[in-house]
Amino acid sequence: MKKFYYLFKVSVEKIFKELKRYKFNTISDLILFYVLFMAMFLGIQGFGTSLGVSSADMGDSLEGFIIGYFLWTVMIMSFVDIAYNVIDDANKGTLEQLNMSNINLSQILVVRSMANLLVNVLLSIVLLFIIMYTTNKWIELKILSIVIPIFIGIFSILGIGLICGGLALIFKKIQSLLNLAQFFLIGLVTVFPKSKFISGLIPFNYVAGKIFFIVLGGNSFVDLSVLDYGIMIGNSIFYFAIGLLVFNQCVKIAKKKGLLGQY
Amino acid sequence: MKAIEVENLTKYYGKVKAVDNISFEIEKGKICGILGPNGSGKTTTIKSICNLIIPDKGNIKIFGKDNKKSAEHISAVFEGTRNLYWRLTPKENLRYFAGIRGLGGRKIENNIDILLDKFNLTDKKDVMVNNLSRGMQQKVAIAMTLICDTEIILLDEPTLGLDVQSFMNIKDMLADIASSMNKTILLSTHDMNLVQDICDDVVILNKGKVIAQDSVEKLMDMFESMTYEIILAESLSKSDKECLLSIDYDLYFINNKTKIEVDIFDIKEIYDIIDKLKEKNILIKEIKQKDNNFERIYLNITNEEVN
Numbered sequence: 001m002k003k004f005y006y007l008f009k010v011s012v013e014k015i016f017k018e019l020k021r022y023k024f025n026t027i028s029d030l031i032l033f034y035v036l037f038m039a040m041f042l043g044i045q046g047f048g049t050s051l052g053v054s055s056a057d058m059g060d061s062l063e064g065f066i067i068g069y070f071l072w073t074v075m076i077m078s079f080v081d082i083a084y085n086v087i088d089d090a091n092k093g094t095l096e097q098l099n100m101s102n103i104n105l106s107q108i109l110v111v112r113s114m115a116n117l118l119v120n121v122l123l124s125i126v127l128l129f130i131i132m133y134t135t136n137k138w139i140e141l142k143i144l145s146i147v148i149p150i151f152i153g154i155f156s157i158l159g160i161g162l163i164c165g166g167l168a169l170i171f172k173k174i175q176s177l178l179n180l181a182q183f184f185l186i187g188l189v190t191v192f193p194k195s196k197f198i199s200g201l202i203p204f205n206y207v208a209g210k211i212f213f214i215v216l217g218g219n220s221f222v223d224l225s226v227l228d229y230g231i232m233i234g235n236s237i238f239y240f241a242i243g244l245l246v247f248n249q250c251v252k253i254a255k256k257k258g259l260l261g262q263y
Numbered sequence: 264m265k266a267i268e269v270e271n272l273t274k275y276y277g278k279v280k281a282v283d284n285i286s287f288e289i290e291k292g293k294i295c296g297i298l299g300p301n302g303s304g305k306t307t308t309i310k311s312i313c314n315l316i317i318p319d320k321g322n323i324k325i326f327g328k329d330n331k332k333s334a335e336h337i338s339a340v341f342e343g344t345r346n347l348y349w350r351l352t353p354k355e356n357l358r359y360f361a362g363i364r365g366l367g368g369r370k371i372e373n374n375i376d377i378l379l380d381k382f383n384l385t386d387k388k389d390v391m392v393n394n395l396s397r398g399m400q401q402k403v404a405i406a407m408t409l410i411c412d413t414e415i416i417l418l419d420e421p422t423l424g425l426d427v428q429s430f431m432n433i434k435d436m437l438a439d440i441a442s443s444m445n446k447t448i449l450l451s452t453h454d455m456n457l458v459q460d461i462c463d464d465v466v467i468l469n470k471g472k473v474i475a476q477d478s479v480e481k482l483m484d485m486f487e488s489m490t491y492e493i494i495l496a497e498s499l500s501k502s503d504k505e506c507l508l509s510i511d512y513d514l515y516f517i518n519n520k521t522k523i524e525v526d527i528f529d530i531k532e533i534y535d536i537i538d539k540l541k542e543k544n545i546l547i548k549e550i551k552q553k554d555n556n557f558e559r560i561y562l563n564i565t566n567e568e569v570n
Contacts, residue, residue: 003365010362014351021350021391093345097407100313101364102334108363255317258276258307 003103004111011115019119030127037069037131063139067215070128071189071208074150075157076182077120081113082161083178086168090260099251099260106247109165110158117154121147145214145221152229153207155236157185159243160203166250170259200231203239207232265327266291266415266447267312272321274307281307282318283471289464291326291414294441294448296458296479298561299468305451306342308468309417312449313339325415335364338408342420342451346404349393353384353403356392357410364411371410378406382436398429405436409444416440418450422457430457437461455558459483467564475564482560490553491533493523496546503543510539513563524553526563 019026086109089095099105125143132138164181168174189208193199199206210224210232254260267289274282282304289295297305310316312323314330314337325333340346347356357375361367379385382402392400401421408416421437422430438461440446452458458465458479465482467475475482499507499520507514507523512532515524525536533550540547 006362006365006367009367010359014348014355014359017355018350092348093341094348096310096313096315096339096341097346097360098363099315100334100337100339103363103365252317255315258274258281258310258316260310260315 004107007103007108007111008115011112012119015116015119030123033073033124033127034131037127038134040069041065041131041135063137063216064212066128066131066137066139067212068189068208070124071150071211072186073124074117074121074154075185075189075204078113078117078154078157079161079164079181079185080178081116082109082158083164083168083174085109085112086165087172087174090169090172095260104248105251106162106244109162109247113158113161121150139215140218142214142220145219146211148221149207149210149214149224149232152232153204153236156203156207156239159236159239159241162240162243162247166247169250169254170257172259196227196231200235203235206235264291265289266293266325267449268322268324268327269308269312270322270324272308272311272318272323274304274311274316274318280471282311284321285468285471285473286321287466287473287476289447289449291447292441292445293463294437294450294461295464295466296462297449297451297466297468298453298455298458299451300565302470303468304471305468306419309339309419309449309451310341313337313417336413337415337417338411338413339417340401340404340408340419340421342423345400347392347400347407350391352389352391353379353395353399353406354388356403357407360407361410366411374410374412378409382406396429398425398432401425401429401433402436405433405440409440409446413446415447415449418448420452421450422452422454430454434461455561458561459557467561469565479557483557491525491527492549492551492553493525493536493540493547494549494551495521495523495540496548497521499545503545506543507536507539510535512536 086095089098098108101108160181164174164178167177188202188205192205192209192212193202196206199209206228210228213219214221214223251260265288269288270286272282272285273280285304285308297308299305307316311318312325312330314323314334323330325336330337348359351359354375357378358367358371361371361375376385379388382405384399384402384406387395387399392403395403405416405418405421408418418437422433425433434457437448437450441448441461450457450462462479464478465476466473499516504516504520512535513526514536516522517524523536525533527533537547537550
């Protein structure tokens with residue numbers, strides 16, 4: 001376990017250092033995140049007002065929108081991070097070094113993604129407060145009640161990230177697939193099938209539904225049933241295991257074809 | 264004790280055979296040079312040892328164990344890639360790559376300071392790697408292999424693109440690492456001076472096959488007495504040169520054709536060349552036996568010609 005602690009620690013350190021040293025990119029990202037959200041937020045508000053939706057109903061929609069957007073960005077960060085990390089490290093010429101570690105490459109990528117997620121969630125929460133301040137639309141954020149389901153559910157998204165990372169090792173240019181997948185992810189946090197079974201089969205969908213239930217319903221993570229936790233954990237294990245399987249297979253293929261690091 | 268054993272290694276890329284049934288061994292604590300022209304299979308061999316390439320045939324053992332289970336014993340620096348994160352400082356890079364291998368804590372922090380000091384990088388420890396010279400970047404990359412504390416270090420073209428001063432620094436550094444830290448080093452290079460100066464053994468590849476494998480000393484001895492230098496009074500004409508080339512020796516024309524170097528297998532054979540020069544009325548100023556260098560040996564072995 002100690003080796004994963006050191007891996008996580010240096011990963012968090014590296015993210016903070018690079019955020020600081022690529023400060024133009026960091027500031028641009030934060031501004032983009034904020035502007036995009038505000039544009040959508042004001043758009044929805046204007047649209048609701050023009051349709052004569054009552055302010056109480058509008059309030060629910062806006063809170064839902066804020067949470068949906070927050071979940072979507074968290075998912076994108078986790079999912080895209082693995083695939084982009086593979087591409088980025090191959091471009092930087094450091095992928096071979098990661099591959100030579102005594103820690104499996106998939107484990108390194110997952111731990112690094114978790115570190116990235118932690119940093120990004122912290123930044124997102126700060127931005128969320130700025131957004132709430134700007135819009136004067138305050139949501140009661142029960143951080144722990146949100147973080148626990150996110151932590152359980154995010155492994156399903158990491159599994160999909162691993163599949164894309166594996167494909168990036170072999171096919172090199174998969175940006176189009178990643179862009180497409182980002183829009184597919186919107187569906188996971190906006191469309192909720194009525195059947196628990198179907199929702200439980202879709203990655204992260206059930207978790208997203210439960211986060212809406214917690215935030216909008218004024219509930220807590222203890223209000224979720226054992227079945228809810230069972231479905232969330234089962235969904236995460238299933239997609240994460242598939243992700244690991246596909247990724248390790250892709251590494252094997254890349255090693256056989258001599259493709260590792262050759263960009 | 265054998266640190267690396269390569270047995271019948273074969274690797275195809277599509278229909279191209281990059282490495283053809285090669286076998287060699289490297290003893291613990293030795294520096295071995297792997298030489299060969301471009302495309303001879305050096306990098307494929309090194310990457311196969313690191314388990315970055317899975318061979319089609321053959322076995323690779325690290326201290327007697329399959330190389331796929333030996334990641335903790337091997338670290339490497341590759342040519343043509345950066346190996347490091349350019350927006351991190353040398354100290355941060357060393358800490359990061361130790362962390363990637365699950366290493367950290369006070370001992371690693373102390374070792375980082377020791378390594379930076381040993382490689383004269385202490386005053387650059389907080390400078391981003393992209394602002395360092397090529398030689399310093401290479402030093403940081405080699406230090407990165409040492410912070411991982413592996414017994415075997417593989418280096419692909421470690422001196423490529425370095426200036427003379429940096430070359431000397433890296434060369435001394437590698438010799439010191441092998442002797443004082445008891446590391447086994449396998450390096451691929453085109454630099455014969457590096458091989459001659461620091462390598463114990465050498466494996467020469469050509470077209471994916473091992474064409475020579477021995478200690479540098481033995482190879483030097485084998486060729487020691489065979490190179491002669493004939494200094495002429497004036498430069499050779501084109502026809503004279505062609506006439507000399509018609510005799511069956513390896514001749515090298517140097518200094519605007521005022522000097523001929525020849526590799527012979529029997530001392531008496533020098534008279535054939537002298538007779539030929541006499542026949543063409545070419546005046547000889549001096550004949551001397553040349554101190555052999557590894558570059559000539561390598562060229563002899565790989566059958567390449569230099570004029």
